[in-house]
Amino acid sequence: MTAVQAVRPDDGAAFVSLQGITKAYGPIQALGGVDLELRLGEVHCLAGENGAGKSTLIKVLTGAIRRDAGEYTVGGTPIGNPTPAEARAAGIGVVYQELSLLPDLSVEENLLMGRLPAHRGITRPRELRRQARQMLARVDLRELDPSTPVSALSPAVSQLVEIAKVLGQDPRVLIFDEPTTALSENETSALLTRIRQLRDAGHTIMYVSHHLEEMFAIGDRVTVLRDGKFVKSAPMGEFDHDSLIGTMVGRKIESLYPAGKRTIGEPRLVVRGLRRSGVDGTIDFTVRSGEILGIAGLLGSGRSELLQAVFGGDPITAGEVRVDGKKVRPGSPRQAVQAGLGLLTEDRKTLGLLLELSIRANTSIANLPQLARFFMVNRGRENGIVDKYLGNLRLRAASWEQPASSLSGGNQQKVLLARWLATEAKVLFFDEPTKGVDVGAKSEIYQVIGDLAAEGLGVVIVSSYLPEVLGLADRVLVMREGLIAGELSAADATEQEVLHLASPGATPISRVGALPTPEPDGKPTGGHDATE
Amino acid sequence: MQPSKQADEPTTAPESSAAGARHRGVRVLTFGDVFGRDAGGIIVLLILFGGMTLLSDQFLTGANLGNLARQVAIFGIIAIGQLLVILTAGIDLSVGSVLGLAGCTTAELLFHGVPIAAAILGGLAVGAVCGLVNGLLVAYAKLPPFIVTLGMLGIARGVVLVFTDASTIQPLPESFSNIANGTLLGVPNLLWLFLAVVLLVAFVLRRTTFGRYVYAVGSNPESARLAGVPVRTVLVSVYVISGLLAAVGGVLFTARLGAGIPTAGTGYELNAIAACVIGGASLFGAKGGAFGAAAGALIVAVLNNGGNLLAVNSFYLQIIIGLLILVAVFFDQFQGRIAAGRGR
Numbered sequence: 001m002t003a004v005q006a007v008r009p010d011d012g013a014a015f016v017s018l019q020g021i022t023k024a025y026g027p028i029q030a031l032g033g034v035d036l037e038l039r040l041g042e043v044h045c046l047a048g049e050n051g052a053g054k055s056t057l058i059k060v061l062t063g064a065i066r067r068d069a070g071e072y073t074v075g076g077t078p079i080g081n082p083t084p085a086e087a088r089a090a091g092i093g094v095v096y097q098e099l100s101l102l103p104d105l106s107v108e109e110n111l112l113m114g115r116l117p118a119h120r121g122i123t124r125p126r127e128l129r130r131q132a133r134q135m136l137a138r139v140d141l142r143e144l145d146p147s148t149p150v151s152a153l154s155p156a157v158s159q160l161v162e163i164a165k166v167l168g169q170d171p172r173v174l175i176f177d178e179p180t181t182a183l184s185e186n187e188t189s190a191l192l193t194r195i196r197q198l199r200d201a202g203h204t205i206m207y208v209s210h211h212l213e214e215m216f217a218i219g220d221r222v223t224v225l226r227d228g229k230f231v232k233s234a235p236m237g238e239f240d241h242d243s244l245i246g247t248m249v250g251r252k253i254e255s256l257y258p259a260g261k262r263t264i265g266e267p268r269l270v271v272r273g274l275r276r277s278g279v280d281g282t283i284d285f286t287v288r289s290g291e292i293l294g295i296a297g298l299l300g301s302g303r304s305e306l307l308q309a310v311f312g313g314d315p316i317t318a319g320e321v322r323v324d325g326k327k328v329r330p331g332s333p334r335q336a337v338q339a340g341l342g343l344l345t346e347d348r349k350t351l352g353l354l355l356e357l358s359i360r361a362n363t364s365i366a367n368l369p370q371l372a373r374f375f376m377v378n379r380g381r382e383n384g385i386v387d388k389y390l391g392n393l394r395l396r397a398a399s400w401e402q403p404a405s406s407l408s409g410g411n412q413q414k415v416l417l418a419r420w421l422a423t424e425a426k427v428l429f430f431d432e433p434t435k436g437v438d439v440g441a442k443s444e445i446y447q448v449i450g451d452l453a454a455e456g457l458g459v460v461i462v463s464s465y466l467p468e469v470l471g472l473a474d475r476v477l478v479m480r481e482g483l484i485a486g487e488l489s490a491a492d493a494t495e496q497e498v499l500h501l502a503s504p505g506a507t508p509i510s511r512v513g514a515l516p517t518p519e520p521d522g523k524p525t526g527g528h529d530a531t532e
Numbered sequence: 533m534q535p536s537k538q539a540d541e542p543t544t545a546p547e548s549s550a551a552g553a554r555h556r557g558v559r560v561l562t563f564g565d566v567f568g569r570d571a572g573g574i575i576v577l578l579i580l581f582g583g584m585t586l587l588s589d590q591f592l593t594g595a596n597l598g599n600l601a602r603q604v605a606i607f608g609i610i611a612i613g614q615l616l617v618i619l620t621a622g623i624d625l626s627v628g629s630v631l632g633l634a635g636c637t638t639a640e641l642l643f644h645g646v647p648i649a650a651a652i653l654g655g656l657a658v659g660a661v662c663g664l665v666n667g668l669l670v671a672y673a674k675l676p677p678f679i680v681t682l683g684m685l686g687i688a689r690g691v692v693l694v695f696t697d698a699s700t701i702q703p704l705p706e707s708f709s710n711i712a713n714g715t716l717l718g719v720p721n722l723l724w725l726f727l728a729v730v731l732l733v734a735f736v737l738r739r740t741t742f743g744r745y746v747y748a749v750g751s752n753p754e755s756a757r758l759a760g761v762p763v764r765t766v767l768v769s770v771y772v773i774s775g776l777l778a779a780v781g782g783v784l785f786t787a788r789l790g791a792g793i794p795t796a797g798t799g800y801e802l803n804a805i806a807a808c809v810i811g812g813a814s815l816f817g818a819k820g821g822a823f824g825a826a827a828g829a830l831i832v833a834v835l836n837n838g839g840n841l842l843a844v845n846s847f848y849l850q851i852i853i854g855l856l857i858l859v860a861v862f863f864d865q866f867q868g869r870i871a872a873g874r875g876r
Contacts, residue, residue: 313757313758333757333760334760334761337760345755351754351755351758352758353755354752355751356751357748357751357818365756368744372740376739376740376741377739377744379739
């Protein structure tokens with residue numbers, strides 16, 4: 001197949017070696033003395049929490065960023081500080097976390113972008129098609145018409161096209177960065193099988209994922225990073241689930257979540273018959289005072305969309321939302337805010353922050369009508385509010401006037417948190433509240449969420465990280481295909497149960513005409529078995 | 533929808549503990565505190581003013597300053613309207629045409645014996661309607677501002693040429709001309725008006741909820757919407773204000789010349805944009821202020837005026853103003869990069 005096959009796997013000898021890599025972004029040390037050895041014919045997993053430095057390390061490997069210090073050798077030869085093109089020439093290929101395909105161009109153009117077959121600047125379509133077919137054959141996509149635009153492909157097929165594209169450069173090392181986030185369970189196992197084949201063909205694989213099960217399924221060895229530091233490198237077999245987590249986190253996770261001594265009271269948010277366009281069925285749920293409701297589900301199950309619909313960010317076709325018994329006009333975040341709802345969005349940069357504006361302006365923006373008289377903002381009261389809420393969150397900044405873009409992820413999240421605290425909301429929605437947030441800020445955010453519920457707010461949390469949902473919530477709604485597939489009480493919910501409900505196959509209970517309240521044990525009300 | 537994933541690191545590493553203390557309490561109010569981003573333009577303006585005073589005896593005379601004030605006022609007022617649109621990350625290319633249309637509407641009404649106040653209101657209403665159409669198309673039909681206002685540029689100019697038959701409307705009543713040519717306390721009325729508009733808009737931008745919303749929309753309309761900002765109302769409003777201020781410029785232009793001129797205001801849109809940019813506004817929105825735009829307008833006017841006094845070829849002046857725009861934007865980018873390097 002390729003020249004790679006000629007090289008025999010050689011136990012113990014490192015093909016790619018990084019020694020003592022450091023990298024700082026301004027005052028922030030992203031990597032501090034990290035070692036990594038990738039051997040031929042192995043699947044090497046990279047484990048670590050968000051912010052542990054995994055992505056930075058990948059960028060060092062691929063030449064996307066320049067390291068500050070440390071040795072980088074490929075096949076025993078130091079390759080200096082490579083550019084991305086030099087790293088590729090040295091045999092490093094990466095299948096990116098965010099697919100690097102251009103959606104409006106065809107599959108064939110994407111596969112050969114940057115080296116399109118051409119004669120004196122005129123492209124040669126037939127040669128392009130021939131080479132593209134060859135590349136697709138290597139990932140068993142012989143059926144795919146190379147002229148299809150990439151935007152028409154499913155995530156799983158795009159992923160394979162991406163892999164074909166990388167394989168086209170004959171890499172010896174293949175880096176997979178979170179390859180399964182957009183894939184279903186079946187697609188994931190198909191991908192893992194493909195990765196094993198690539199390994200057996202002599203490629204070195206580096207596999208980065210948040211899913212520990214995948215690492216255990218496929219990894220030969222694992223390197224663990226924590227807070228930008230190298231912790232351990234060992235055969236996968238030396239770890240079990242708990243010890244790997246323990247090594248990644250460096251302490252027990254349970255302590256992260258606030259102890260629950262809350263009293264659950266009257267319903268604060270009642271959603272009845274909510275119907276979104278494109279979803280066949282309706283959704284009902286209630287959040288009570290002092291209660292934390294978790295919403296779990298796979299990527300694309302409609303968790304964030306549900307929050308957006310209730311908050312008025314997305315239009316709804318039917319249904320009503322009541323806050324403390326008062327009806328909220330649908331389709332308008334402004335009305336929702338005035339009614340006492342708040343939404344901490346998943347994507348801070350595109351849906352939350354006003355990056356150019358000051359910390360002060362970002363904090364007070366949702367609260368301006370209350371801070372103004374005759375449309376004039378009372379600066380004294382504004383500063384008071386900002387001091388109070390950001391002070392309580394222990395935000396570290398030189399001045400409230402510096403732009404929000406200058407803050408780290410955790411502090412940006414605190415600014416958004418303060419924005420909603422300042423509105424004195426009755427019900428707060430948190431969509432992936434700890435995404436891209438370091439562990440320290442994480443526990444502070446959990447603490448705030450717990451305190452809010454204790455004060456009598458209704459809290460809804462959406463997270464892809466199941467332990468977080470199970471650790472925080474009193475009750476968990478599991479979503480599938482835009483509907484509620486079941487409800488579990490957090491006390492007896494396990495990750496397996498949640499995943500079972502979330503996976504395709506089980507029948508959603510909130511179909512049209514179904515009972516508005518889920519069965520107590522949260523099991524699907526009928527239909528065929530989940531595992532078919 | 534494209535699933536977005538978390539960037540893994542730089543933002544999440546521990547912050548420097550040095551940045552803990554907020555300095556509050558008494559401190560000297562600096563020039564930069566008062567004018568912020570507008571400071572650069574104002575400093576350039578002061579230097580220019582000083583330079584011109586040294587170079588030309590005629591510059592700092594009452595007659596010349598009055599002349600300068602009349603030159604700057606009309607196009608400065610338009611620039612302030614343009615600024616509001618630019619702050620929302622939009623652009624209004626129609627202001628020059630709307631100026632012509634509104635000015636000729638007022639002239640036509642006066643010509644047919646309509647009372648002065650009513651004629652002025654008629655002109656202003658036309659400008660506001662043009663702005664409303666722009667705003668509705670941008671906010672509700674979601675068309676790009678560049679295209680919408682480019683269309684309005686052609687339409688408004690075409691309409692005025694059709695209904696005037698491309699000929700000048702005159703004579704107009706003497707008392708109408710006095711509005712633009714008179715003085716109050718020795719200062720031209722036009723300058724008072726310009727000053728009033730600048731101060732009013734500066735106040736609105738800094739101290740009112742609407743002003744905050746303008747910046748928020750320019751920074752990130754989706755974030756702003758989800759924070760409860762009435763994004764569409766804000767967008768429509770800035771285009772209406774821009775159209776209205778263009779119409780104010782049109783009425784003043786007509787009053788100053790004592791005649792309705794169908795081609796009045798041609799090319800003013802670019803001057804207005806130049807004034808905003810020289811005054812520190814970013815075409816990507818959310819950056820800039822009223823004093824900056826006013827300073828930008830004055831810089832361009834002083835350059836033109838000074839060029840005339842010093843008998844500099846006016847073609848060279850165009851080159852100088854073009855260079856000034858590039859320098860202003862370059863300086864802004866450069867500053868931005870330094871700040872980014874420090875902050876991250």
